Amino acid sequence: MIHSWRELSQQVEAEIAAFDFSGKPNELYDPIGYTMTLGGKRIRPTLCLLAAQLFGGDLKKAMNLAMAVEVFHNFTLVHDDIMDEAPIRRGKPSVHAKWNRDVAILSGDVMFVQAYQLLAKGNSEKLSQILSVFNQTAIEVCEGQQFDMNFETRNAVTATDYIEMIRLKTAVLLACSLQLGAFESGASDRKANLIYEFGEKIGIAFQIQDDFLDCYANPEEFGKRVGGDIISNKKTFLMLTAVEKADKDQLIRLEGLMSQKISDDDKVAGVLGIYNELDIPNLTRAAMQTYFEQGMHAITQIEADEELKKPLISLAEQLMNRKH
């Protein structure tokens, strides 16, 4: 029986609901249970389980690694929210807002260790590979976060720099989640590398899609204000590509829109006008499509039951066709 995305994400949710995150002192452990049960789509652990299923592994055993990536991901959110001074996470107060900075630092550190405790329960024959990809990924996620913070104040950022940043900050953890599921199931290095590449490329496509939707989503379906990135002068793939493609006149107009005091509506309309002149929507769609195809090419090369690939492929397709 082949488990769908939905079934496995529900299994993850049930596992988290049943997991005992309590401990002493309370100040350290309460925020962990709080964070882990705030919700979220559980994308990373579900990817891990789908990869384990693809390679014929025991899903119950793979759940340890699935939980490890989810705990790690939530740890990064707790620390990122301090750095970004974000008061809200998933509609609730973030940990540093609900408790305080020190609790958020230290609870986050404990979550990081808990991720390793879960990893250590992984396939003992593959423990070295499991640790290796996880360590590399954890460092890359930190590098991505630092690049992202640097970009806010750095002028000379290219679209290539940006792709590398989103690869590090987001895509590698999706890739790692899949690869851990593969290692748990005893997949060969070749297969584990191909499923990693699938996750990495789809992850990059997904992030570019995020930037695209922020400008071009249907406002009724989007759930937040279209053009938010433009209003906040965010260096997105679209903006960086526009800056690279713009001629002198367009660049002056673009910089004017970003620095002048004009209404948000005028700013969004003005920037979108320049994006259209520069064919940015099509260039962005093309970049997305390229990464998407690279990801699909990687999964195609894996020798495995095609039926078992379907939940992963359909997830990738859904991500590309989403409206919000």
Next chain:
Amino acid sequence: MIHSWRELSQQVEAEIAAFDFSGKPNELYDPIGYTMTLGGKRIRPTLCLLAAQLFGGDLKKAMNLAMAVEVFHNFTLVHDDIMDEAPIRRGKPSVHAKWNRDVAILSGDVMFVQAYQLLAKGNSEKLSQILSVFNQTAIEVCEGQQFDMNFETRNAVTATDYIEMIRLKTAVLLACSLQLGAFESGASDRKANLIYEFGEKIGIAFQIQDDFLDCYANPEEFGKRVGGDIISNKKTFLMLTAVEKADKDQLIRLEGLMSQKISDDDKVAGVLGIYNELDIPNLTRAAMQTYFEQGMHAITQIEADEELKKPLISLAEQLMNRKH
């Protein structure tokens, strides 16, 4: 040839000096090299190597685990300095003071991963035990830090609570360092547990000694002001024991000294007077001696070349007879 404490700590220092801590982005990696080369006694990695030597291990291989505990220890200092808002570390600006809070959080996180990268190079046959003791220790160190922060504002703290706090915050990492050296050398679980116990008990004795010296060191040898803990109303082993032993009149006088606006000299003299009435110096020495003897008992039980135990025993003795 038996390597002394001094020789092995110099090997650690040389390893750190030769280690490449650089990486991109600079903001993330510069603070790591900075922190790791600020100095310090390198107690934990040297303990790891001495334990590896005791059990006949390859010191070169054990260096990876030695480095892991030193990187982990320095990671905890980087995060603790944020929480304690400490501007100075080893006479230089702390990371959050020299760079900023976010850099200190994120560089610390990377150091944490680097510790695991070094651990993963340990004895592959013992990797599961290596990870297990390290994970448990890392969590306990966080718990100890949280208890320590809680104690600052909590009234009902007992000397027993305090011992548990210093065990978690300091002693277990010394114990873990020794046990990692044992595992690397393929020591049996029994021996690894005994060397752990040695480190844990000596570590507790060492911390009680710290509190003792703060009150009773020879001012000329101590290097900082004697009585600093009394002046800052710190809940030390001495103070907590005094509060427990005091009768009603002594308790009122003690609380008066801690809350009244009097000169530092009068406060120190007043509190030391009460300590003497309550025999606190002898009670503290007795507690120290008890933990010291428990540690020595543990190492005595280990079947190993007595000559190879000597550097560890003489270190423990030096720690107990130190003047500052």
